[in-house]
Amino acid sequence: IYTDFIKLRKFFKKSTKNGLLISIRSMASKTQVGFIGLGNMGNPMAKNLIKHGYPVMVSDVFPESCKELQELGAQILDSPADVADKADRIITMLPSSPNVIDVYTGPNGILKKVKKGSLLIDSSTIDPAVSKEMAVATEKLGAVFMDAPVSGGVGAATSGKLTFMVGGLEEEFNAAKELLSCMGANVVYCGQVGTGQAAKICNNMLLAIGMIGTAETMNLGIRLGLDPKLLAKILNMSSGRCWSSDTYNPVPGVMEGVPAANNYQGGFGTTLMAKDLGLAQNTATNTKTPVPLGSLAHQIYRMMCARGYASKDFSSVFQFLREEEGQ
Numbered sequence: 001i002y003t004d005f006i007k008l009r010k011f012f013k014k015s016t017k018n019g020l021l022i023s024i025r026s027m028a029s030k031t032q033v034g035f036i037g038l039g040n041m042g043n044p045m046a047k048n049l050i051k052h053g054y055p056v057m058v059s060d061v062f063p064e065s066c067k068e069l070q071e072l073g074a075q076i077l078d079s080p081a082d083v084a085d086k087a088d089r090i091i092t093m094l095p096s097s098p099n100v101i102d103v104y105t106g107p108n109g110i111l112k113k114v115k116k117g118s119l120l121i122d123s124s125t126i127d128p129a130v131s132k133e134m135a136v137a138t139e140k141l142g143a144v145f146m147d148a149p150v151s152g153g154v155g156a157a158t159s160g161k162l163t164f165m166v167g168g169l170e171e172e173f174n175a176a177k178e179l180l181s182c183m184g185a186n187v188v189y190c191g192q193v194g195t196g197q198a199a200k201i202c203n204n205m206l207l208a209i210g211m212i213g214t215a216e217t218m219n220l221g222i223r224l225g226l227d228p229k230l231l232a233k234i235l236n237m238s239s240g241r242c243w244s245s246d247t248y249n250p251v252p253g254v255m256e257g258v259p260a261a262n263n264y265q266g267g268f269g270t271t272l273m274a275k276d277l278g279l280a281q282n283t284a285t286n287t288k289t290p291v292p293l294g295s296l297a298h299q300i301y302r303m304m305c306a307r308g309y310a311s312k313d314f315s316s317v318f319q320f321l322r323e324e325e326g327q
Helices: 005-015 024-028 042-051 063-071 080-086 097-105 128-140 153-159 170-180 195-223 228-236 270-286 292-306 314-326
Strands: 033-036 056-059 089-092 119-122 144-147 162-167 184-191
Touching (some): 056 063, 056 080, 128 144, 144 170, 162 170, 270 292
Parallel strands (some): 033 056, 089 119, 119 144
16 A cells, blocks of 8 residues: 555545545554654653554664553664664654754664655654755655644643644645544644644744743732632633643642642753744744744743753743742
8 A cells, every 4th residue: 555655645636526635544544653752742642552552663862761662562673764664654753853854864864764655744843944854855755744743741642632733735634643643632734844833833932921921920929928729710710811820830839730749840841942932933033023022931941941940841930930039
């Protein structure tokens, strides 16, 4: 089915009625899936593929991160190229644009051994321009690249309730959705390659602004003598309600099961938020779009990285503001 994928896809396009496009890959469910990048997000995502019955083969630059997946039945391979040699559906979940470029086009990258007709899905959050570059390089080898960054954090990755924002060929969306639905509750087609990344960096810019606003608001209320749990309750039944206040509150003691309840460990790191805000800032500059609050949020998270918060969850901005206040 996969070897002559391009020719077969054209055939099915012509023979499909009412404009409905059939993806040949949807016929090949439960075949092997490659997964590269087993960090805080990639690890639970790969686990959910296994839970849904997919044979998974994994690779990561840190071999120790593969052990838990191996115990669940995943096959461990040495490099992205090895994964591409054995699987024609591959998902990558990597920290940054340089990591994606290396994993796809490096000496031991996916494109060194990619098969024609392979479906490559990148769930990293990177520069949209890099996604487009990877798509062009992939297409030259007869394969398909789609960007599918995620929202929801580690909790949603663990529970399989992520939101995927997908960019790429529309006729490939159903094939991608088949896999992504094992890891997410929402899989949204955004348009051509790069639009998934565009949606993600816009979302994260708003998330950062909202988290800073929630942290400032909670801090002010506490300074005015309000109990933080009471203040959070009032906010969440009023017009100030947002995800940062009702689902991921940054104040220790207000909610259980969030990084703020565990000294800001786990979750979405401050370094990654600073990186995503940098992507938003660069894109805004290139498109001459004013984003004053996004720019300020970027500055704040960069300051946090320089002052010992790099490895903490991004909601630690509450603690950062409290410490700044005391200086």
